[in-house]
Amino acid sequence: MTENPLLATWTTPFGVPPFDHIREEHFPPAFDAAMAAQREEYAAIAADPAPPSFANTIEAMERAGSLLNRVAATFFNLAGSRATEALQAVERDIAPLLARHNMQLALDPGIFRRVADLHARRAALGLAPDQLRLLDRTHMSLLRCGAALDEAARARLTEISSRLATLHTRFGQNVLADENAWHMALAENDLDGLPDFARAAARQAAAARGLAGYAITLARSSVEPFLTFSTRRDLRETAWRAWVARGALHPERDNATLVREILALRAERARLLGAADHAEYRLADTMAGHPDAAEALLRAAWEPAKRRAAEERAELAALARAEGHHGPVEAWDWRFWAERAQKAKHDFDGAALKPYLELEAMLRALFDTARRLFGITLEERTDIPLYHPDVRAFEVKDAAGGHVGVFLLDNFARAEKRSGAWMSSFRVADALDGRVAPIIVNNNNLAKSAPTLLSWDDARTLFHEFGHALHGLLSTARYPSQSGTAVLGDFVEFPSQVMEHWLSVPETLRAHARHHATGEALPEAMLAKLLAARNEGQGFATVEYVASALIDLALHRHSSPEALDLAAFEDAFLAEIGMPEAIGLRHRPIHFGHLFAGGGYAAGYYFYMWAEVLDADGFAAFEEAGDPFHPDLAAKLKAIFAAGDTADPMALYIAFRGRQPQVNALLRKRGLLPAEAA
Ligand SMILES: [Zn+2]
Numbered sequence: 001m002t003e004n005p006l007l008a009t010w011t012t013p014f015g016v017p018p019f020d021h022i023r024e025e026h027f028p029p030a031f032d033a034a035m036a037a038q039r040e041e042y043a044a045i046a047a048d049p050a051p052p053s054f055a056n057t058i059e060a061m062e063r064a065g066s067l068l069n070r071v072a073a074t075f076f077n078l079a080g081s082r083a084t085e086a087l088q089a090v091e092r093d094i095a096p097l098l099a100r101h102n103m104q105l106a107l108d109p110g111i112f113r114r115v116a117d118l119h120a121r122r123a124a125l126g127l128a129p130d131q132l133r134l135l136d137r138t139h140m141s142l143l144r145c146g147a148a149l150d151e152a153a154r155a156r157l158t159e160i161s162s163r164l165a166t167l168h169t170r171f172g173q174n175v176l177a178d179e180n181a182w183h184m185a186l187a188e189n190d191l192d193g194l195p196d197f198a199r200a201a202a203r204q205a206a207a208a209r210g211l212a213g214y215a216i217t218l219a220r221s222s223v224e225p226f227l228t229f230s231t232r233r234d235l236r237e238t239a240w241r242a243w244v245a246r247g248a249l250h251p252e253r254d255n256a257t258l259v260r261e262i263l264a265l266r267a268e269r270a271r272l273l274g275a276a277d278h279a280e281y282r283l284a285d286t287m288a289g290h291p292d293a294a295e296a297l298l299r300a301a302w303e304p305a306k307r308r309a310a311e312e313r314a315e316l317a318a319l320a321r322a323e324g325h326h327g328p329v330e331a332w333d334w335r336f337w338a339e340r341a342q343k344a345k346h347d348f349d350g351a352a353l354k355p356y357l358e359l360e361a362m363l364r365a366l367f368d369t370a371r372r373l374f375g376i377t378l379e380e381r382t383d384i385p386l387y388h389p390d391v392r393a394f395e396v397k398d399a400a401g402g403h404v405g406v407f408l409l410d411n412f413a414r415a416e417k418r419s420g421a422w423m424s425s426f427r428v429a430d431a432l433d434g435r436v437a438p439i440i441v442n443n444n445n446l447a448k449s450a451p452t453l454l455s456w457d458d459a460r461t462l463f464h465e466f467g468h469a470l471h472g473l474l475s476t477a478r479y480p481s482q483s484g485t486a487v488l489g490d491f492v493e494f495p496s497q498v499m500e501h502w503l504s505v506p507e508t509l510r511a512h513a514r515h516h517a518t519g520e521a522l523p524e525a526m527l528a529k530l531l532a533a534r535n536e537g538q539g540f541a542t543v544e545y546v547a548s549a550l551i552d553l554a555l556h557r558h559s560s561p562e563a564l565d566l567a568a569f570e571d572a573f574l575a576e577i578g579m580p581e582a583i584g585l586r587h588r589p590i591h592f593g594h595l596f597a598g599g600g601y602a603a604g605y606y607f608y609m610w611a612e613v614l615d616a617d618g619f620a621a622f623e624e625a626g627d628p629f630h631p632d633l634a635a636k637l638k639a640i641f642a643a644g645d646t647a648d649p650m651a652l653y654i655a656f657r658g659r660q661p662q663v664n665a666l667l668r669k670r671g672l673l674p675a676e677a678a
Helices: 024-047 054-063 066-081 085-106 109-120 129-145 151-181 196-208 220-229 233-244 255-272 278-283 291-322 331-346 350-356 359-374 456-473 493-504 506-512 524-533 538-557 566-577 607-625 631-643 649-657 664-669
Strands: 183-186 214-217 377-381 392-397 403-412 422-427 439-446
Touching: 024 054, 024 066, 024 085, 024 109, 054 109, 054 129, 066 085, 066 422, 066 439, 085 129, 085 151, 109 129, 151 255, 183 196, 183 233, 196 214, 196 220, 214 220, 220 233, 220 331, 220 439, 233 331, 255 278, 255 538, 255 566, 278 291, 278 538, 291 331, 291 538, 291 607, 291 664, 331 524, 350 524, 359 377, 359 456, 359 493, 359 506, 359 631, 403 456, 422 456, 439 456, 456 493, 493 506, 493 607, 493 631, 506 524, 538 566, 538 607, 607 631, 607 649, 607 664, 631 649
Parallel strands: 403 439
Antiparallel strands: 183 214, 377 392, 392 403, 422 439
16 A cells, blocks of 8 residues: 555655545545544653653643644645535534544643643743743633533533534535525526626536536626626525525525534533623633623624615615616615616726726736735745635745735636635644744635636625735744734734725726726726725625624524524524515525634634724725835735734734724724724
C-alpha cells in the first residue's frame, strides 16, 4: 500500500495540500492517526514532571495537534466546496468523533490543573501582553468547555458535543441536497424580462443538469436575479416558495426536527455551565458580553428600518399601479419592483452596470486596493495543484517582494458546493518557531459564464470575503490560536465589512470598472447614479437581516426548546416583532446554516451589525481625512488586521480611531436616520 498523502511530508509549492494525490478514502485513517498523535502530545504535557511553565504547558499546547489541524483543514475545506457523496459520508462519520476528541482534550484534568495553576500565578510569570491574553483565554476556554465540573457533567458535555456535530452535519447536508434537488426548467418563452447575463447563467445551470433549455436553481446567484428581473409573476412565486422552503422540501430532510434537538442540547449545555440559556453562554465571550446588549443594537435599527420599509413598499405599490399591476406587492414581487423603482427614481439600471463589473476587472480593483492600503501584491501561480479546475492560486508578497502567503480563489457555484460565500484557511500564519505562512481560501457562488459579469452585490461580496482573507494573510500573531480571524465573534466581521467600503471609492471604480467588451470606462453619469442609488432599499435589507438576527437570539433564549413547534414559533415571533408583510426572513430557521450547520454563529447572527457599527465609523475616519488611502490611517488599520486576537478588540479599534465607535454612523450609512440628524 502506498503512503497516505495526508500523513506524508508535503513537497508541493508553499506546502499546499497535494490535492492531486488526495482521495476520500485517505481521510478516515489520517484522522485516526492525527487524533492519536495529538492525544499523545497532550498526555506528554499533562505528565511532564517539571512544574507548569508557560513554555511547557501553553506553548506546548499551541504546538500540539499540528498534524490534525492540517488534515482537518484540508478535509473541511473540501467538504464545503467539493462535497462528493463519498466525502459527505466521511463527514457524517468523522464530525462526532472529532467533536468527542476535542472535548476529551479540553476536559483532561491533568491539563486543566496545569493551566489553572499558571493562571493563578499569571501576574508573576513575566509574560508579554500577547502571552498573558493567550493564557487568560486558554483558561477561560477550558472553563467554558466544562473543565472545572464533576466527572458526570464532563461526560454529558462530551456526549452533547458529539451529538451536536452529527446534527450540524446533517442539517448542512440536507440544505445542500434540497438546493441540488430542486430546479425550475424554463423554455425560451418563459424568459421574459431576464437580461442576457441571467439567460446565460440559466442556460449554464440547465446544461450542468444535463437539460436542454434553461433552469433556475435555488443557488442565490440563480434565484435572486430571476426574482429581480422576470416579468412572469407566476414563475417568480414558484421560485420564491421553493427558495424559502429549503430545508423542508422533502419529508426525509426535514430540518425542523434537527433544529429542535440542536436547540435543546445547546440549552442543556448552557445550564450545565451555569448560564441561563445558550445566548447568554455564547455572548459571555464576545464584545457585546450579554444578549441584552446585542438585542438593544438590533432593536435600535428595527423601528427605523420598518418605517423605511413601509415607505419603500408604498413607493413600489405606486409604481406597480402606474404600470397597470393592481393588487398587493408580495414577497416574490419586491425585488422586481425595487429594481424598476431604482430605474425610475435614480435612472439607474443594475443590468446595464454589470458589463462594467466583469470578474477580472473587479479582482484587479480588489488587489489594487490591497496594494494601496497595505502594500501587498498578488501574483497568479499555475504550478500549484488545486482541487478543482475553477480554483486559482495567487502568491501574496509584501512591498519588498517577501513571501506573505498563498491565496486560493474558488469563485463559481456548482452542485457539490454549499451556498453563500466564505473565507477559510488551509493553514494559519504563526511565528512560534519561525514564521509559518498562511494558505487562505475565498469561496464565492457566482454563476459561471463567459465573461462573468457581477452585480453590485456580487462585487461587494468579493470585497467582503477578501477582507477576511487579508485578516488571515496579514496576521503577525505569534501563536496559532491568536492568528488572523481567531478573534471574538462579533469582531470578526469588522475587517471584511470595512473592506466593502473601498468598492464604492470613485477612483477605484474609475480605474477598474471598464466595459468587458469595449474597455470603455464606467461613464461618469452612471457612476454618479450608482453612488446615489446604492443605499436604496435599505429599509428592506435591514428588515430582512434584523428579523433573522432577532429570531436567532429568541430561539437561543427559549426556555424549553425541547417542546418547540418551530413553524408555530416562527409565525408567533414574526407577529410579535411586527414583521412587515411581503418581506421574508433573510434566513428561515429550517435553512439557517449560520445557526445550525455549525455552532460558530449560533446566537451570533447579530455579529454583522455589531461589526457594522465599527466599519461605518471606521471608514468615516478616511472620509474625514479626505483620502480613502490616507497612509497613516491605512497603517493603523493594517495593525488591526495584523493583530488577530493578540489584544482586546476595543483597544485595537481605539488605537486606530482615537476613540470608541459611535452607533449613529451605522444608521447614517443605511439611510435610517431622520433627515435632519443625518
Ligand atoms: Zn463575513
